[in-house]
Amino acid sequence: MYKLAIFSFISCFFFSAAYAANELPDIGSSSSRVFSLVEEQAVGDDYMRQIRAIAPIVNDAEINDYIQHLGFKLVENNADAQDRQFSFFVVRENSINAFALPGGYIGIHTGLITKSDTESELASVLSHEIAHVTQRHLARRLELQNQLTLPSLAAFAAAILIASQSKSSQTGMGALMGAQGLAQQAMINHTRSNEAEADRIGISTLYKAGFDTKGAISFFEKMQENSRYYSNAFEFLRTHPLSRSRITDARLRAREYPSRRRDERLVYLLMKEKIKALTAKINPVTVDKTKTRYKNGEIKTDAQRYGYAVFMIRAKQFDVAEKILKSLRFSAPKQPSYAIALAQLDIERNSPANSIKLIESLLVQSPGNQALVETLAELYLAKSDYVKGRELLLANIHMTEYAPYLLKLLAEAQEGSGHQSEVYETEGNFLLAMGDLTGARIQFEQALNVHTEDPYARARLNSQLNRINEFIRQRSLRH
Numbered sequence: 001m002y003k004l005a006i007f008s009f010i011s012c013f014f015f016s017a018a019y020a021a022n023e024l025p026d027i028g029s030s031s032s033r034v035f036s037l038v039e040e041q042a043v044g045d046d047y048m049r050q051i052r053a054i055a056p057i058v059n060d061a062e063i064n065d066y067i068q069h070l071g072f073k074l075v076e077n078n079a080d081a082q083d084r085q086f087s088f089f090v091v092r093e094n095s096i097n098a099f100a101l102p103g104g105y106i107g108i109h110t111g112l113i114t115k116s117d118t119e120s121e122l123a124s125v126l127s128h129e130i131a132h133v134t135q136r137h138l139a140r141r142l143e144l145q146n147q148l149t150l151p152s153l154a155a156f157a158a159a160i161l162i163a164s165q166s167k168s169s170q171t172g173m174g175a176l177m178g179a180q181g182l183a184q185q186a187m188i189n190h191t192r193s194n195e196a197e198a199d200r201i202g203i204s205t206l207y208k209a210g211f212d213t214k215g216a217i218s219f220f221e222k223m224q225e226n227s228r229y230y231s232n233a234f235e236f237l238r239t240h241p242l243s244r245s246r247i248t249d250a251r252l253r254a255r256e257y258p259s260r261r262r263d264e265r266l267v268y269l270l271m272k273e274k275i276k277a278l279t280a281k282i283n284p285v286t287v288d289k290t291k292t293r294y295k296n297g298e299i300k301t302d303a304q305r306y307g308y309a310v311f312m313i314r315a316k317q318f319d320v321a322e323k324i325l326k327s328l329r330f331s332a333p334k335q336p337s338y339a340i341a342l343a344q345l346d347i348e349r350n351s352p353a354n355s356i357k358l359i360e361s362l363l364v365q366s367p368g369n370q371a372l373v374e375t376l377a378e379l380y381l382a383k384s385d386y387v388k389g390r391e392l393l394l395a396n397i398h399m400t401e402y403a404p405y406l407l408k409l410l411a412e413a414q415e416g417s418g419h420q421s422e423v424y425e426t427e428g429n430f431l432l433a434m435g436d437l438t439g440a441r442i443q444f445e446q447a448l449n450v451h452t453e454d455p456y457a458r459a460r461l462n463s464q465l466n467r468i469n470e471f472i473r474q475r476s477l478r479h
Helices: 002-014 037-054 063-075 110-115 120-132 135-142 150-165 168-189 193-206 214-227 233-238 244-254 266-279 284-293 302-314 316-331 338-350 353-365 368-384 386-395 397-401 406-416 422-435 437-448 457-476
Strands: 087-091 096-100 105-109
Touching: 037 105, 037 422, 063 087, 063 120, 063 353, 063 368, 087 110, 105 110, 110 120, 110 266, 120 193, 120 214, 120 406, 135 338, 135 397, 150 422, 193 214, 193 244, 214 244, 266 302, 266 338, 284 302, 302 338, 302 368, 302 386, 316 338, 338 353, 338 368, 353 368, 368 386, 368 406, 386 406, 397 406, 406 422, 422 437, 422 457, 437 457
Parallel strands: 087 105
Antiparallel strands: 096 105
8 A cells, every 4th residue: 555655656746747826937948058958868867777776667578668669659759759868667556647757768657557448548648748758847847946856856766665665654654755845845836837738749749649639538537537536645646636627628639630540459458458467466366256257258358368368377377378378379370479478388387498489480570579589588598598598688788778677687698608707797787777886886896807808898897887986976966
């Protein structure tokens, strides 16, 4: 409960759903001169490293690949977004929420994805958050509310960590309330003008990207309904009321665009069901209830059957999952999700060799598919074929920019293949991405003391150590 409260709080703080009377200046304020894009990116990068270290970010390659592609489809249709960096990620949290950070980092809760009824609803949230980034709403709030600097953001991070790990409600909520005090005024000063502008641009982007603009309206209505369940126990949510006027304005704006009927993409339905399966509790009661639903015919679409199979893999009901997944693959042999689930099943059964050729062939057909790359790497490692695992991950090292957890697989492959000199550097890069500057520095320093045949290794390591020193210096200046 308290973990939910904390993440709802931080999401509501960053999620642009506040409607107080005070208004910020029009576009073109002094923020572009006082708080530069470079500074904004640096703050965002730093905060994202902290988020990765403490937040329950979903590290599933398929889900991440889906949300990245959906996000960038919207970015491509927002003219103001073309010169900005963006990164989309999913937080394992059941509440209906999303948030934007400085530097183009946009997080979305699993609860919002699973409770969305259409992909247009989901896309409307991302397009709205993209607009907040392009219009620099958060940057201007950081400038005008100078108490909300990096130390305040760090206090939020600490509050999340304490509250999510503490068994004591007083300890957790006490940390939250302390952090809340640092940013209460900034929350109140979220403005109607910011929201109206993000709605206008977001709905336009939504239409240009081929989605149904009515998705934005149904999402607002869903948020309004959801807010009724939070009463005095979550007082901070009342600082972000959902106004009727905003929904009315958005509805009128959406009507400016032609009506568009849109069939739901299978990948959206599959990822929605996968998230449900991955976040569901596994115990005898939930397993029996899910089996009963399947027997009663309540689980009938391909996407639902796929989600049921993923759930059964987690429940160690391997024969049930295999039967369903093979049936799905027979009807749709080119759908990678079914093959990936079968591969995960083979890994769980300690028989990874059964899926290697299949995943290799799919990767040839879809080169650069992150989910297939990760799955194949996991298969290689499970088979103790560390050489192939290392080669595959190094060939796709660019993917670690959006999925730093792949560096852990790479380190395992490097160690298993006898490239110990590379392990320290890889571990250092992973810790750096996760915000552990001290740990990263130790790994890089250890790497400098290990012999390597790589003539460029020392230069890379010194460069990373210089980056860490600069990060620490910048943090001290912002504090």
